[in-house]
Amino acid sequence: xxxxxxTYDGRRYVLDGLDFTxxxxxxxxxxGASGCGxxxxxxxxxxxxxxxxxxxxxxxxRMLRTRLNSYHQQRARDIGFVFxxxxxxxxxxxxxxxxxxxxYNDRSITREVERRLVSVLDDFNLTALKNTKASLLSxxxxxRVAIARAMIKSPRLVIADEPTGNxxxxxxxxxxxxxxxxxxxxxxxxxxxxxxxxADEVACAYRLCKGRLEAC
Amino acid sequence: xxxxxxxxxxxxxxxxxxxxxxVRLTLVGIGVFVAVFLFSAGLTIVNSYYAESIRSVxxxxxxxxxxxxxxxxxxxxxxxSSLGVGSYSDTLLITQRQALYSREMDDGRWLTLNAxxxxxxxxxxxxxxxxxxxxxxxxxxxxxxxxxxxxADLQSGAKVAVIDELTAAMLFPDGESIGKAIExxxxxxxxxxxxxxxxxxxxxxxxxxxxxxxYVSRAHRQELLRELGSGNADxxxxxxxYVPLATVEELFSDAMFPERYLICSFEDPAAYARSVAQMxxxxxxxxxxxxxxxxxxxxxxxxxxxxxxxxxxxALNIIILVLCVISGISIMSITFFSVKERIPEIxxxxxxxxxxxxxxxxFMFEMLFIALLASVAAVAASLLACRLAEGYLTEQLFFSFSxxxxxxxxxxxxxxxxxxxxxxxxxxxxxxxxxxxxxxLRFE
Numbered sequence: 001x002x003x004x005x006x007t008y009d010g011r012r013y014v015l016d017g018l019d020f021t022x023x024x025x026x027x028x029x030x031x032g033a034s035g036c037g038x039x040x041x042x043x044x045x046x047x048x049x050x051x052x053x054x055x056x057x058x059x060x061x062r063m064l065r066t067r068l069n070s071y072h073q074q075r076a077r078d079i080g081f082v083f084x085x086x087x088x089x090x091x092x093x094x095x096x097x098x099x100x101x102x103x104y105n106d107r108s109i110t111r112e113v114e115r116r117l118v119s120v121l122d123d124f125n126l127t128a129l130k131n132t133k134a135s136l137l138s139x140x141x142x143x144r145v146a147i148a149r150a151m152i153k154s155p156r157l158v159i160a161d162e163p164t165g166n167x168x169x170x171x172x173x174x175x176x177x178x179x180x181x182x183x184x185x186x187x188x189x190x191x192x193x194x195x196x197x198x199a200d201e202v203a204c205a206y207r208l209c210k211g212r213l214e215a216c
Numbered sequence: 217x218x219x220x221x222x223x224x225x226x227x228x229x230x231x232x233x234x235x236x237x238x239v240r241l242t243l244v245g246i247g248v249f250v251a252v253f254l255f256s257a258g259l260t261i262v263n264s265y266y267a268e269s270i271r272s273v274x275x276x277x278x279x280x281x282x283x284x285x286x287x288x289x290x291x292x293x294x295x296x297s298s299l300g301v302g303s304y305s306d307t308l309l310i311t312q313r314q315a316l317y318s319r320e321m322d323d324g325r326w327l328t329l330n331a332x333x334x335x336x337x338x339x340x341x342x343x344x345x346x347x348x349x350x351x352x353x354x355x356x357x358x359x360x361x362x363x364x365x366x367x368a369d370l371q372s373g374a375k376v377a378v379i380d381e382l383t384a385a386m387l388f389p390d391g392e393s394i395g396k397a398i399e400x401x402x403x404x405x406x407x408x409x410x411x412x413x414x415x416x417x418x419x420x421x422x423x424x425x426x427x428x429x430x431y432v433s434r435a436h437r438q439e440l441l442r443e444l445g446s447g448n449a450d451x452x453x454x455x456x457x458y459v460p461l462a463t464v465e466e467l468f469s470d471a472m473f474p475e476r477y478l479i480c481s482f483e484d485p486a487a488y489a490r491s492v493a494q495m496x497x498x499x500x501x502x503x504x505x506x507x508x509x510x511x512x513x514x515x516x517x518x519x520x521x522x523x524x525x526x527x528x529x530x531a532l533n534i535i536i537l538v539l540c541v542i543s544g545i546s547i548m549s550i551t552f553f554s555v556k557e558r559i560p561e562i563x564x565x566x567x568x569x570x571x572x573x574x575x576x577x578x579f580m581f582e583m584l585f586i587a588l589l590a591s592v593a594a595v596a597a598s599l600l601a602c603r604l605a606e607g608y609l610t611e612q613l614f615f616s617f618s619x620x621x622x623x624x625x626x627x628x629x630x631x632x633x634x635x636x637x638x639x640x641x642x643x644x645x646x647x648x649x650x651x652x653x654x655x656x657l658r659f660e
Contacts, residue, residue, distance in 0.1 A: 043654050046567070048566075048567060048653050048654055048657075049653075049654050069571075069572070072566065072569045072570060072571045072574075073569060073571075075567060075568065075569045076568060076569020076570075077569070081564075081567045081568070083564070083567075083657060085560070085657075087560055087561075087563065087564040087567075087657065088564075089233075089561055089564075091232070091233065091236030091237070092232070092236075096229070096232070099225075100564075100565075100568055101568050101569070102222065102225060103225070103226055103229055103565075103568070103569075103570070104565070104568055104569030104570045104571075104574060105222075105569055108222045108225070109222075109225055
């Protein structure tokens with residue numbers, strides 16, 4: 001990202017000349033005060049929103065503001081999301097929620113995907129809950145399902161907004177380990193967090209201030 | 217076993233989401249069910265009602281026409297002669313049904329066989345039948361046993377009768393009817409006079425022949441079986457008896473409002489067409505001059521029935537359209553509410569790669585699936601209701617009624633239900649598709 005600026009009302013710039021580079025397999029933590037623009041930055045990185053000015057290149061391809069509506073296939077293929085409010089579908093089970101990313105890309109549920117699902121659920125201690133409806137899960141369990149969902153298709157980029165917000169230390173540790181593990185396999189991770197443990201574990205930590213990123 | 221191809225996984229997911237919200241499933245289902253149920257029931261009743269009439273007319277003999285008029289017999293015959301109609305039979309119908317037979321059944325109810333008496337001057341080709349909607353229709357004669365009324369019987373005014381198979385089965389269950397006598401005009405309790413009154417002499421006619429049941433008689437037989445099996449009050453069944461014209465004029469001279477018909481039969485279709493055209497022209501002129509005649513042909517009766525059927529269906533369609541609009545508005549409201557409730561879900565789906573078309577398709581698919589379930593249930597329920605109401609409708613409509621099914625009758629209500637759901641879900645689906653993903657993910 002180079003010279004990225006974002007405004008919603010044409011007057012106040014939430015992001016103001018932001019530069020950011022994330023390499024393959026890198027984990028970056030972004031810290032900052034509430035309302036400083038962290039979610040806005042994540043939305044732009046995740047191709048959910050476009051910047052007002054500046055340039056954004058994702059996996060070698062320049063992302064254009066005018067083609068924002070066509071990037072759904074790219075998201076389906078290459079990006080996993082973990083949102084602050086989990087965003088699970090209550091009517092579906094843990095397994096069905098975890099497999100949601102496969103609805104909108106052209107991959108079938110193969111034996112490899114099944115194995116990956118078993119592994120991911122096991123990593124997050126969700127195996128016993130695999131057939132439980134999401135509406136019956138605790139906040140921490142929902143968080144872990146959301147993370148499992150983001151990781152299951154081995155995307156090129158995972159974007160996480162406060163992924164350890166509702167987790168105890170042990171489970172937060174699991175999440176950190178999971179991010180580091182997928183990073184070792186080539187997936188890049190961008191995490192917005194207030195968790196110092198996570199910020200300390202990653203190679204790159206930044207603080208978003210006055211619309212720009214400063215290395216911590 | 218989760219392994220599956222993406223399309224199957226996707227469709228399974230959509231079906232799951234369609235029924236996930238029980239409140240929406242119930243409310244939308246009820247809306248579609250009511251509209252489709254009423255449409256299907258109405259369509260079934262209308263089609264069945266007219267199917268009975270159409271079938272009885274289709275049995276009418278080819279190249280025959282029935283002329284009824286207020287003219288006296290001589291004038292009527294002169295009129296036909298002037299039109300070049302050579303072959304016809306003079307038929308007198310005693311409109312007041314005459315009791316033939318009555319007995320008390322084991323359950324205390326009374327079973328009574330009533331007959332319409334037809335007197336005719338000729339029975340060689342066609343015999344008249346009165347349909348349930350009041351049309352006299354000549355049908356081909358099919359002799360089962362015995363003989364038909366001969367010229368000698370006609371000239372001498374013999375006291376003979378030809379009955380149909382239904383009458384023979386009811387009066388002579390042992391099968392031997394030829395040579396037996398029937399009494400026409402026995403009252404419902406089987407007595408020929410009431411105590412204290414003068415003895416009434418009822419006409420006795422010798423059975424000389426049995427003819428095959430017409431469609432009307434077959435329908436009455438079915439109706440009889442239904443009546444016997446039901447708990448309804450006293451059972452009445454209608455049939456027809458055919459006697460020489462002179463015999464009817466003699467024995468039933470004091471009958472109330474007899475109706476006279478001239479049944480014109482033609483061997484040559486071209487001659488039939490010519491004569492019918494002339495008769496229709498005479499009918500038109502006669503109506504303006506006060507000499508009313510009515511000409512009934514198979515084509516005319518069928519055309520009238522088709523026109524009535526079309527009019528009735530048009531009225532039914534208008535009623536259903538109004539119903540669909542009313543229920544459609546509620547369906548649209550419920551769908552909009554569902555979209556609002558699922559805004560965060562829409563956001564996450566878009567985040568994971570759903571396009572606008574995917575979102576719109578999902579909401580429309582869910583509504584169509586619910587409509588399909590409700591429509592199938594409604595069609596099945598309406599057919600069951602019509603079957604159960606057959607007996608009641610037969611009493612109310614005063615003629616035999618049985619449910620007639622056709623593929624179109626089953627498919628059309630289904631299509632109407634799904635079309636209603638499709639149209640009412642377009643706007644909410646487009647609204648859902650156009651929700652901004654960043655706004656939806658912030659939605660609480």
